[in-house]
Each structure stands twice: as C-alpha cells, then as structure tokens.
Amino acid sequence: MQTFSYAPVPLLLLAVSAVGQTPRPPRPASPPRTHSVVLGAARRVPYLAPDTPADEKDEDSTSLKVRPLIVDERQREWTTGELHEITDRTFAIRRALHLNDALPQDREPHWVWQPGPWLTVDRVTGHITALHLPDFDSAVSNVAWYRDYAAYCGIATTARGGLVALVAQLGARKPVAQKIIGPWPQPNHFIPVCRPATWQRLPMRATLQPTGGEPVTFDVVGSTSLVEEGESADEQP
Numbered sequence: 001m002q003t004f005s006y007a008p009v010p011l012l013l014l015a016v017s018a019v020g021q022t023p024r025p026p027r028p029a030s031p032p033r034t035h036s037v038v039l040g041a042a043r044r045v046p047y048l049a050p051d052t053p054a055d056e057k058d059e060d061s062t063s064l065k066v067r068p069l070i071v072d073e074r075q076r077e078w079t080t081g082e083l084h085e086i087t088d089r090t091f092a093i094r095r096a097l098h099l100n101d102a103l104p105q106d107r108e109p110h111w112v113w114q115p116g117p118w119l120t121v122d123r124v125t126g127h128i129t130a131l132h133l134p135d136f137d138s139a140v141s142n143v144a145w146y147r148d149y150a151a152y153c154g155i156a157t158t159a160r161g162g163l164v165a166l167v168a169q170l171g172a173r174k175p176v177a178q179k180i181i182g183p184w185p186q187p188n189h190f191i192p193v194c195r196p197a198t199w200q201r202l203p204m205r206a207t208l209q210p211t212g213g214e215p216v217t218f219d220v221v222g223s224t225s226l227v228e229e230g231e232s233a234d235e236q237p
Helices: 011-020
Strands: 038-039 044-046 063-071 074-085 090-098 109-122 127-132 143-144 148-156 162-169 178-182 195-202 205-210 216-217
Touching: 011 109, 044 109, 063 109, 074 109, 143 195, 148 195, 148 205, 162 205, 162 216, 178 205, 178 216
Parallel strands: none
Antiparallel strands: 038 063, 044 063, 063 074, 074 090, 090 109, 109 127, 143 148, 148 162, 162 178, 195 205, 205 216
16 A cells, blocks of 8 residues: 655745735726717708698798717617706706608608607716606697606597506606597698697696696696606726
C-alpha cells in the first residue's frame, strides 16, 4: 500500500497571503441617463375633415398642421395641435396618423393624414403611452384638458349608443361623468358636433354643449391624480 505525506503550510505564509488580498473599491454609480424630448418644426399636410361642405373648404379645413415628436434625436411620432402640460414632467398631445387609404383593388398606396388618439409623454424617461379615452372618436371628439381630466363629446359604444358628453380622468377605466345628449349617427349634424368644453376651478366643473343644443354641466369630485410617473431603468438602483 502506498502512503502519501503532506507538508504543512506555514501559518505565517497563510497570514501574509490573506493580508496581501486587498479588496477592490466599489464602482461608482453611473449617473441617470438624460433623455431629450422635443417637438420639431410644424408643417402643413393635405387633409380634408369628414363631412366638410364644399362652400366651407379653406386652408384650415383642407390641411393639417403636424409636428414630429423627437425622443433622443429620433422621431417617434407625428403630432398635431397644442400639447397640454399634465405635470412638470408629463404632457399630453394628439397623435397625427399617416394612413394608407388604398382599396384592395388599388395598385398603389394612397396616403392620407388625419388626427388620431391622444398620447402622454414622460420627459424624464422618454416613454410614450397611447391613451384609450372612453368613447373617444377622432372625427367627433375635441378634448378640453384640465389637470389630468379630459372633457369631450364622444360616441357611446353601448347597446343604446348615441352622442355622449363625458369627463374622463387619466388612469381610470370608467368616465368620471357621462350623459347621452343626442342620437348618433345624425345625417345633418353640425360641424363641429360639439363646442369645446369649458372648465371651472372651484368648484371643479366642466360644461359641454352640442352645437345647436343645450349645455350639460358636470361637477367633478376628487383631485387625486392617477398619472403614473415611473422611473426608467437608468434611474433604478
């Protein structure tokens, strides 16, 4: 039988080796990434609002003013209209859509412009979120903003249907207030269908009125914002 012997390691050598292993200092945390969010220069593009009478066609009704939404020097969306500041870091703006209107039998694309749904943009994270406002209709709804509330006329998608006046709050699934104010579709409706809503601060109140109809006023109770402003991955520890 073979036997093996092991030479003991001097304790002094072990102690010197342990002392010689100096721990590395922790790496300094990288600073949060700064995002650039800007709106580019405006330009007019061809557009014809639905149901526009021939005698009312002018530059405003046959063109749409659009601006690019640029995040970190890269164009992310086309937008139209004025932006609404919701908080000091988040704003809402309406998207402009460039759609292919070609029919199946058409051989070439037919590109058209039209106003689309609303977006929220976070200046800190550069994140863009599409808003799904209840009963919003691009051809009918003209949103008037106050804080994180939107007041507008829409088209109800329930079984009863109809033209509806409503107030919605961002982050809430159901409207804060709503009321059917007329039938829909209407063959000879006014253009625009509703006047822009008006807001009152104290008490918080929104008044909507169909063009040629009676106004309806909603008292809005509550002031807690449901806007979610999360941190980006660059900001998280």
